[in-house]
Amino acid sequence: MVPALATLLVFQLLGETVVRTLGIPVPGPVAGLAFLLPLLAWRPAWLQAVRPTAQTLLQHLSLLFVPAGVGVMLHLNRLGEEALAIGVALVLSTWIGLVVAALTMQALMRRPRGAAAAEDRS
Secondary structure (H helix, E strand, O other), X not given: OHHHHHHHHHHHHHHHHHHHHHOOOOOHHHHHHHHHHHHHHHOHHHHHHHHHHHHHHHHOHHHHHHHHHHHHHHOHHHHHXXXXXXXXXXXXXXXXXXXXXXXXXXXXXXXXXXXXXXXXXX
């Protein structure tokens, strides 16, 4: 189990390193899994070695949500007292995010294709 866990962590580290070095907008663990996939296809013995550890991690994935749940339960009174402010902040931030994304998309769609390539070269 330890070698399999080490393999998963090494590929996660490799993914994080590549993503941060190249500035790719992809999570490092996802890139690490993308690097791991060809290795597992090339060496099926590695797949059999990693599978039990991966399945165990996936079975206990819900444990990662425990700290957030504890935080909510710990501050439940405060959340109730400030429910209006939290609700308004959530609604406004959602609407602002949607408007900014829509305006950005409109601006990018109006730009001619050649202008983007010329701008990148300069």
